[in-house]
Amino acid sequence: LLSLSCIFQMDTTPESYLNLFPLDAIVYLTPDSQNVLEDIDPSKVYVLGGLVDESIHKKLTLHRAEEQSLQTARLPIREYMVKAVNTKNYHSETLAINQVFDVLSTYYETQSWPAALKAGVSTGKGYVLPDAVK
Numbered sequence: 001l002l003s004l005s006c007i008f009q010m011d012t013t014p015e016s017y018l019n020l021f022p023l024d025a026i027v028y029l030t031p032d033s034q035n036v037l038e039d040i041d042p043s044k045v046y047v048l049g050g051l052v053d054e055s056i057h058k059k060l061t062l063h064r065a066e067e068q069s070l071q072t073a074r075l076p077i078r079e080y081m082v083k084a085v086n087t088k089n090y091h092s093e094t095l096a097i098n099q100v101f102d103v104l105s106t107y108y109e110t111q112s113w114p115a116a117l118k119a120g121v122s123t124g125k126g127y128v129l130p131d132a133v134k
Contacts, residue, residue: 018068021045028065029100031093032058033072036079040108048100075103080113081127091126 017026028047029037040046047070065072077093084091095103103120107113114129121127 017045017047023069024071026070028061028068028070028072029074030061030065030072031074031077031095032062033065033074035071035073036076037073038076040104046104048097075100075117076113077117077121077127080117080129081121082130084123084126084128084132086126088126093125093127095121095125 013020025043025045026047027037027041027044047065062072074093075095099120099122101120103116106119107116110116117127118129
């Protein structure tokens with residue numbers, strides 16, 4: 001649970017976000033969403049959809065959000081970054097929770113998606129900013 005209006009202060013609670021906020025204020029961030037996060041709305045609550053394991057379960061967080069009737073969005077990785085040529089032909093838009101947090105907090109401070117994505121998307125994900133491709 002992330003409230004960007006208090007970017008460096010976090011509260012934890014065992015209570016579900018579904019009980020704490022109106023459903024129309026919650027945006028579940030998932031790499032499988034069709035909706036692109038274009039800007040951060042301070043009136044919204046962003047849920048960082050994530051799993052604490054090493055495997056990737058395609059569309060699990062999207063299905064969870066849909067089951068809860070929540071809005072979804074994904075980071076604009078495809079819109080601002082390009083696939084880097086790499087020996088493994090590996091490209092993933094699935095980020096760790098701390099990487100998503102880095103992207104969101106950098107965007108909130110800079111209002112620049114390229115700066116934010118550079119801060120949070122490691123080159124190991126197979127994506128780079130266009131100016132990094134030479």
